[in-house]
Amino acid sequence: MTDLLSVLPHFPIGQYANLIPALERHHLSTSDLLTLDVADIGKRTHLPLLDIRRLCNAILDALHRDLGVAPDVQKPEPRQIKYVRDEQGVPAARSVGYRLRNTHASLSAQWQTISTLDPTLDRALGGGVPAGYVTEVTGESGVGKTQFLLSLLLAVQLPPPHGLGRPALYVSTEAALSTRRLAQILAGNPVLKAAAAAAAASGTASAPSLDNIISTATPDLESQDHILSFQVPVEVERRNVGLLVIDSVAANYRAEFERRGAGGSGGANMAARSADLVRLGMLLRGLARRHNLAVVVANQVADRFGANRSPAPPASLARWPTTQESPLASRSRANPPAAPLPPSTEPPSSFSAAAMMDAVPPPRSSSSSSAFAGTPNAHASDELLLLDHQQRWFTGWGDDADADGTALKTPSLGLVWSIQVAARIALVKRAAYLDGPQRGDNDGGGEDGSMPAPRSWRRWMKVVFAPHVAASGPGVEGATEFEITAGGLKGVADSEGG
Secondary structure (H helix, E strand, O other), rough: OOHHHHHHOOOOOOHHHHHHHHHHHHOOHHHHHHHHOHHHHHHHHHHOOOHHHHHHHHHHHHHOOOOOOOOOOOOOOHHHHOOEEEOOOOOEEEEEOOEEEEOHHHHHHOOOOOOOOOOOHHHHOOOEEOOOOEEEEEOOOOOHHHHHHHHHHHHOOOOOOOOOOOOOOEEEEOOOOHHHHHHHHHOOOOOHHHHHHHHHHHOOOOOOOOHHHEEEEOOOOHHHHHHHHHHHHHHHHHHHHHHEEEEEHHHHHHHHHHHHHHOOHHHHHHHHHHHHHHHHHHHHHHHHHHHOOEEEEEEEEOOOOOOOOOOOOOOOHHOOOOOOOOHHHHHHHHOOOOOOOOOOOOOOOOOHHHHHHHHHOOOOOOOOOOOOOOOOOOHHHHOOOOOHHHHHHHHHOOOOOOOHHHHHHOOOOOHHOOOOOOEEEEEEEEEOOOOOOOOOHHHHHOOOOOOOOOEEEEEEHHHHHOOOOOOOOOOOOEEEEEEOOOOOOEEOOOOOOO
């Protein structure tokens, strides 16, 4: 029972004050009361069975209300309850008059998104950036993250289906809000210009403008925590804010915690940062759900070293997938017969081959993400469970078979932050050369072996994971190519996708 108030903070425990101490002494949790038989609980606690049953039913009803499953206002009379029988006539269940608070139709009606102001990008995102969720936009410097965010600040002011008809709040941890660029997008985007013309024709003041964007700066982690915990909730409720943008979420954390960790207390430093990130994620998710607003955060990336691809897997490891499918999925399939062990020098008579394998582990590849380094199956399985190998499925880089290890990136703040966001959108850029291929390799060099200067950059937007739309393919396959124009981001038609 020690976790009852953490599970149900508003549960009226005063009505059951005579039961709580005995349950506490026997270390019975809320899940125990819901799963154990009442008679078993009575034997352990020596409490009246009727009181225990009444408490269990009260907890179950409170959980139903908290999860959105509420009883009907008019409960059926006992004679109206009908048993459901299967083909053999055996009673299987009965109607108890419970209903879901939200049906599929009502949830579909509540679904709202904010447009990117480009139909190609909107289709790739399943309609746009959803309200009620925390969405992350990550990518290296100069790829277009801020341009993406600025377009959303104006689009949220549009009426549905392009926006929510509500103002936006911009929290900056680095550079100040670029009002000049906002004015340029406002004057150059066709969707915004059409909305301004319609508002002028009707004589209303509902067109998007810079006046409906509230901005603030948080130069350090202390001010960021204060503003997000106290000032932002007040402004969101007072002004009916529909979009909260944080640009970027990693800047203050990287600066503050890397500086604190210089003294050598790296473990405690990272534990404190993880706790702060979890608390920040809970705060942002609570704001998104409670006010039905979209929370969009920009995130920086870091270079991933030592992740070069290893050679093709040997026949003994052929069951491990090389596609974007997670290697853990193969556990549900039948494994092929184990391949014979490779020949080795004859061991001493007092050691078996298995003992030697345990005593002297085979050499590993320099890359911790290499799953196919010619090691035995057990060691290859260990490699596949490492973070460097698993992160290709949730970072957005390294998920294609021919990925260049020197160009791989990892979103900042690690796995702890990755599980705080509902959706991750990765923006990827590659250099386009005048005479060489457009993938950023050395094939377009001059006769002296020098690397030519890139003519331009090609950019793609890919969905890494999201609850409402399928993820893009590996690499830039299935990603949406875009370019940055005066009116914001614009999808490139007939994108080759890599």
